[in-house]
Amino acid sequence: xxxxxxxxxxxxxxxxxxxxxxxxxxxxxxxxxxxxxxxxxxxxxxxxxxxxxxxxxxxxxxxxxxxxxxxxxxxxxxxxxxxxxxxxxxxxxxxxxxxxxxxxxxxxxxxxxxxxxxxxxxxxxxxxxxxxxxxxxxxxxxxxxxxxxxxxxxxxxxxxxxxxxxxxxxxxxxxxxxxxxxxxxxxxxxxxxxxxxxxxxxxxxxxxxxxxxxxxxxxxxxxxxxxxxxxxxxxxxxxxxxxxxxxxxxxxxxxxxxxxxxxxxxxxxxxxxxxxxxxxxxxxxxxxxxxxxxxxxxxxxxxxxxxxxxxxxxxxxxxxxxxxxxxxxxxxxxxxxxxxxxxxxxxxxxxxxxxxxxxxxxxxxxxxxxxxxxxxxxxxxxxxxxxxxxxxxxxxxxxxxxxxxxxxxxxxxxxxxxxxxxxxxxxxxxxxxxxxxxxxxxxxxxxxxxxxxxxxxxxxxxxxxxxxxxxxxxxx
Numbered sequence: 001x002x003x004x005x006x007x008x009x010x011x012x013x014x015x016x017x018x019x020x021x022x023x024x025x026x027x028x029x030x031x032x033x034x035x036x037x038x039x040x041x042x043x044x045x046x047x048x049x050x051x052x053x054x055x056x057x058x059x060x061x062x063x064x065x066x067x068x069x070x071x072x073x074x075x076x077x078x079x080x081x082x083x084x085x086x087x088x089x090x091x092x093x094x095x096x097x098x099x100x101x102x103x104x105x106x107x108x109x110x111x112x113x114x115x116x117x118x119x120x121x122x123x124x125x126x127x128x129x130x131x132x133x134x135x136x137x138x139x140x141x142x143x144x145x146x147x148x149x150x151x152x153x154x155x156x157x158x159x160x161x162x163x164x165x166x167x168x169x170x171x172x173x174x175x176x177x178x179x180x181x182x183x184x185x186x187x188x189x190x191x192x193x194x195x196x197x198x199x200x201x202x203x204x205x206x207x208x209x210x211x212x213x214x215x216x217x218x219x220x221x222x223x224x225x226x227x228x229x230x231x232x233x234x235x236x237x238x239x240x241x242x243x244x245x246x247x248x249x250x251x252x253x254x255x256x257x258x259x260x261x262x263x264x265x266x267x268x269x270x271x272x273x274x275x276x277x278x279x280x281x282x283x284x285x286x287x288x289x290x291x292x293x294x295x296x297x298x299x300x301x302x303x304x305x306x307x308x309x310x311x312x313x314x315x316x317x318x319x320x321x322x323x324x325x326x327x328x329x330x331x332x333x334x335x336x337x338x339x340x341x342x343x344x345x346x347x348x349x350x351x352x353x354x355x356x357x358x359x360x361x362x363x364x365x366x367x368x369x370x371x372x373x374x375x376x377x378x379x380x381x382x383x384x385x386x387x388x389x390x391x392x393x394x395x396x397x398x399x400x401x402x403x404x405x406x407x408x409x410x411x412x413x414x415x416x417x418x419x420x421x422x423x424x425x426x427x428x429x430x431x432x433x434x435x436x437x438x439x440x441x442x443x444x445x446x447x448x449x450x451x452x453x454x455x456x457x458x459x460x461x462x463x464x465x466x467x468x469x470x471x472x473x474x475x476x
Contacts, residue, residue, distance in 0.1 A: 020192030023187065030183045034176075041175065045168045046135060049144040053163050056092040057146040061255040064088050064159065065150045068098070072152065078111070085111045094161040101126050101149070101156040115160060121147040122160045141166060204232050211239060220247040321362045321444060322437040325467040328400045329354035332389040335370040339378065347383035350374060357391040359398035359464040361445040366400070367461070369441055369449065372434040373402035373460045381406030382429065388457075398466040401452075403459040409451065417451055435460075 012082040067088070071080035081098070089096035097115040099107035105126040109115065115122075117138045125147035133146040143162040150157050204226060211224045220243055226236030274290045274297075281287050332354045345348045359366070370389065377387045386405040393399070409417060418439040435449075440450040447464035 017198075023191050026183075026187050030179075031186075033179065034373065042168065042172045045171065046144065046165060049163060049165060050133050050135060050146070051252070053092075053094060053144050053161055054131050054146040056094065057133075057148055057159070057161050058131050058450075059146055060092055061150065061159070065152065068150075068157070069152045082111050083428050091217055092161055094163045097122075097160040097162070099126075099158040099160065101158060107158055110157070115162075119145055119160050121145045121163070121339060121419040122158050125149050125158050125160075126156075135165070137163070143171075202233070204228065204420070207321075208232070208236055208239060211243075213245065215239075216244055217470065218250075220250055267301045270297045271296075271313060290352055319365075319441070319444060320366065323360055323362060323445065326361050326363045326366055328357040328359050328366070328391040328398055328464075330371055331367050332391055335367060335374055336389055339371065339374050342375065343378050343387065346378055348378045348381070348385045348387055350378070350387045350389070352389045354389065354391040355393075357393045357398040357400070358467040359447075360467045361447065361464045365441045365445065366464075369438040370400060370402070371460070372438045376460070377402055377404040377406070393466050396466050396468065397463050399464075400462045401459045402461075403457045405457060408453050408458050414453070416449055418449065439463075 064084075067084050067208070068081060071084040074080050076083075085096045096107065097113075097119075098111040099122060100110045105123070107122060107126055115137070119136055121132040121134050121136065122145075128147065129149070131146055131148050133144075133356055136143055136145050142165045145160060145162045147158055147160045150159060184418045191384055207226070211222070214220075214222060224236050224240040224243055226233050228236070271294055274294045278287060278294075281290065329352075332352050336350050340351060352463045374387060374389065377385065381387075381404050388401075388403045389398065390401045390403065392401070400464075420437050434452050441447040442462055442464075445464060447462060450461050450463065452459045452461050
């Protein structure tokens with residue numbers, strides 16, 4: 001349907017709009033040139049011609065006055081005066097006319113040919129001193145003219161030099177024609193260049209459109225490439241970053257679903273098998289053993305369901321946090337007491353070496369993190385392991401550490417120990433979610449959970465902001 005709309009209403013297309021924009025700019029440029037440049041061009045050429053005629057008149061005036069006086073005094077009389085005047089016009093590349101001033105300013109021609117019309121410059125020269133210049137219209141033709149008065153004996157003559165502006169008008173018309181020809185050539189070229197630029201632009205946009213459609217359809221394996229260093233290139237980089245993040249999220253979701261399904265399926269299958277055995281078993285001791293195993297699997301399912309619920313709440317941002325001052329040493333003592341039975345059942349020793357450490361956090365969530373760390377240390381270390389819960393402060397940080405005497409975590413596994421469903425080699429039971437939940441809870445409280453294997457013992461450390469205002473005053 002879109003292609004039909006595009007053909008019926010082509011002005012919806014960006015290419016057409018950009019082409020029309022380039023055409024409009026070119027037309028406006030030509031119009032401004034016709035309105036502003038060409039008239040001023042003729043005016044400048046006319047002014048230059050008038051100035052040239054005036055300079056010629058000023059430079060040749062003394063010589064011409066002498067020659068004209070000699071011609072009048074000679075035997076040839078008017079004929080010699082006409083010849084001198086014609087030669088003067090040829091010398092100055094103008095048409096020269098001579099008038100005699102009669103009375104207050106009336107001018108009478110004294111040479112042939114006679115000026116074809118009235119001359120404003122000659123009229124001014126008859127009454128004002130100096131070179132008078134300007135333009136005049138002679139019939140249908142405009143001329144540039146300059147005039148000045150000269151005295152020979154008791155007679156005052158006015159010399160008029162006129163130069164046709166027909167060549168100026170011809171030059172302007174030629175410029176106009178060439179400008180129009182150039183415009184007729186430039187306009188289609190401008191439209192073509194604009195269309196090509198728009199086509200390149202829209203082609204890049206179409207690629208981004210197709211890429212976004214693929215992302216919307218769930219296809220996240222095709223990278224978005226654009227080598228441009230402009231705004232479209234920036235948009236492509238943003239889309240590529242979004243694709244990477246969505247691909248990572250999708251991969252994590254798929255892995256999460258697969259791992260969760262596996263973790264759920266294992267105890268469910270175990271329960272199903274033991275239920276079948278329980279139906280046919282008549283030995284009370286074996287029945288009790290089966291029931292105990294089934295109870296363990298139910299507990300495993302319960303813990304997994306709780307962990308999955310916590311992860312869901314963390315992902316949706318619906319984990320309530322009550323940030324307040326919390327004494328970490330009290331939390332450590334309480335967690336050690338709560339897990340004493342679990343530790344004893346596995347032959348582990350849990351003790352507390354806690355110093356006063358006031359932190360800012362949610363007491364319930366801090367306890368949850370501490371339980372996860374202690375439970376992890378008890379379950380994933382050999383029997384008889386020594387687990388210690390310690391607290392300390394320093395540098396504005398309040399820390400709770402869970403140390404154990406068990407083997408170190410290999411470097412390859414340590415890098416992903418806080419990942420979801422991360423389970424080390426020989427980890428045995430457990431969903432691999434406890435440390436992931438603990439790490440995300442620590443981050444939600446503005447802290448962090450780190451694995452420290454630099455000392456003699458392996459330790460998981462919870463770092464939170466210290467509530468320095470709640471420290472007891474130190475003695476001097």
